[in-house]
Amino acid sequence: MADPFSDAAITAALGRQMTRAVQRQAVAASNLANLDTPGYRTKEVTFAAALEDELGANGIVTTDARHIGAGQASDPSTFGESRDLATRRDGNNVQLDRELLGLTRASGDFSAAQTVLAAKFRLVRYAINEGR
């Protein structure tokens, strides 16, 4: 990346943040929908999977034979099952408050990125309109 502060780079980064927020919202909504489904396991967007996704299909680029690569991803999906949650007797481990919190947090994240992106677009429009 030539200039990390270029309009394109910042816009792309904000876009990624919004995508991630949307993914987290979708997963939380899906967990909430299955609040009472026997045997359903809570899903979440895992950081490792998200990082892998960002790095693209090639994984970490190695420039030397001695470098350690990322290895092949076993599952292409960016979400997995969360562990360490108390499981109820019907095998379901969805927690209402946790999912609502995740949903609200993702919503705030999206809002933040959207506000910055809108400001960025305003600047660009200002430049296009020659300051009018």
Next chain:
Amino acid sequence: MSTLFNAISASASALDVQRARMEVAVSNLANAESTRGPDGQPYRRREVVLESAPVNGADRTFNVQPDGVRVAGVLEDQSPFRRRYEPSHPDADADGFVAMPNVDVPEEMVDMLGAARAYQANLTAIGLIRDTIQKALDLGK
């Protein structure tokens, strides 16, 4: 964007299912004392069985496929009927016992509360996702 619409579909399917649960619980409560059904037997408690199901027409944009939920079936509870001593009842057997439906009223009330809470939670989820969609659309202003 379509991931968000799929998420709303998932939440909407949950609204459907929770409403069905509520209806069944209400029917159980209403028939807690019905000693004669269409088959001449006392009413049997019904129970909704839920299963997770992928949302219709879900694509894999952003690699996330939200899971909805659906009613797999409404089954009859096969536990034995309650027996109540009431010799004057027309349906009493030779010993004076009446077979009453196997409905446990407090259990139904708890089930209804659970369904109401889950309905509320999914409605909140739809609201939050709708806000996100609105925010995304505001970028075009």
